[in-house]
Amino acid sequence: MISAARKRGPADKIGGKSMKEILGRIVAAELEERRKQGYDVEALRPLLGKASGSCDALLALSQRIKEAPIRQDWPYEEPDDLESVMAACDPMRRREASRLLSDGEIEARVRSAFLTSVCACILGKPLEEAPYGGLEDIRAAAQASGEWPLRDYVSDAMLTAWGRRNPSWVETTRGRVRYAASDDDITYTIMGMLLLEKRGKDFSHEDMRQLWLENLPIYLCWGPERTVLLRAGLAVLAPDLPYDMDDWAARLNPGQELCGAMIRADAYGYACPGDPELAARLAFRDASFTHRKTGVYSAMFVAAAIAAAFTAENWKEIVVTALQYVPQRSRFYEQASICLRMVDDAASFEDGYNAVHTEYGAFGAGQVVQEIGTVINTLKFARDAEEGIGMQVAQGNDSDSFACSCGSILGAYFADGLPEHWYAQFNNTIHTTMGNFHETDLQALTKRMQLLYKRVRQPEAPLA
16 A cells, blocks of 8 residues: 555655745746836846755745835836825826716616626637637638627637637537536626625725635636635635735736736726726725736726726727826836727727737737737727627637626627627526535626625615
8 A cells, every 4th residue: 555645745746846846936937027027136037046946045035036126227107005006097087986877877787798798708718728819810710610700609610610629618609508607707707796795895805815715716716816815725724823915916926917807807897887996996906916017907997997988988088098097107008008099090900900919919818918909909999799799809819808808898888788699598597616606697696796886885785
């Protein structure tokens, strides 16, 4: 009989890999990320090799990376605390809600926003498979199967023409859709809803920690979400010891500028119709649990865009307004503003995509910049929500996540939402992988989303 110790392997191994090797890769990625954020870390790079033989040395190096100063020639201003972030936003931005909407108008637009985001996510889900596609090859596959432009969930024939498929295709392709399949993008919108239902606009990172531990399977989280959830779980093993949740996001957390926090922003936009200031503040609080800088600012942008879409007169007003609620001297503001100018000058949807892709093609799936540009492109050229979600998915990359976020903006702007056939295929049923959330009635869940604005405006208001 092999002993339990021998089955597990040496104490310094995890899944056959040395803990020092794992930690070394994390610290190396952390150093590179801090370099891209403008920190003066080059003098620390030679220390990586020297520290690789000791976990203690790697942890000490990580602390030095965290404490490195900003380079003197760094042209951007990218704060991390809320008040500094808001002070760096456009000083001329609107601080209060714009024209008041009736309860009926708000609830109709929230219904449209949420259901459009769900449908957009399911539309894009089977196409989210490496190597991630762009407009040219997704359009070619759709044309080969007679599905261009996209006006329904993609077919098995289209995926065959495309040559790859996400494993979710068995429940997200036309003819196989029986319910809204589980997806992390939709899950995080529900998580935002639960935070607002339970705590209103005063939810905290401690509330998030508890909710995440109760609901999120670690295997179905990615990047900083997985890192922070893992550290929250480890903290539970020693409940008598103090922990610093700010350190969870700030250190040993590579990927903190990816799109994970952005896909968590939708519920805050629903809850703040016409009030992008409050939507951005709530999105900051959520996003800063796991992300920093571009990862946070993109969440603020999306939440503000959804909130602005409730009352905006045109697509450009949505984007220009949302850009007021991010630091004006940040890389994100600069890059998104360039995307806006290129798209505004574009004569067609294809021209807009090509301009964004040419300028920011290095920012691939999940890296925010190119895909925020494609969202702006969709908003300019979409004539209705259905055309919009097809356009967003067709631009590829992280085709479910950005379609989901874009769907929320489109649905809040185009209050009629999608044709009924998009919703009908779900049979009023939604699945999640959440451990402590058991609602499967899509209509009932939508109604809860519709009432979030009341919880924010009147914390003691009934939920139904």
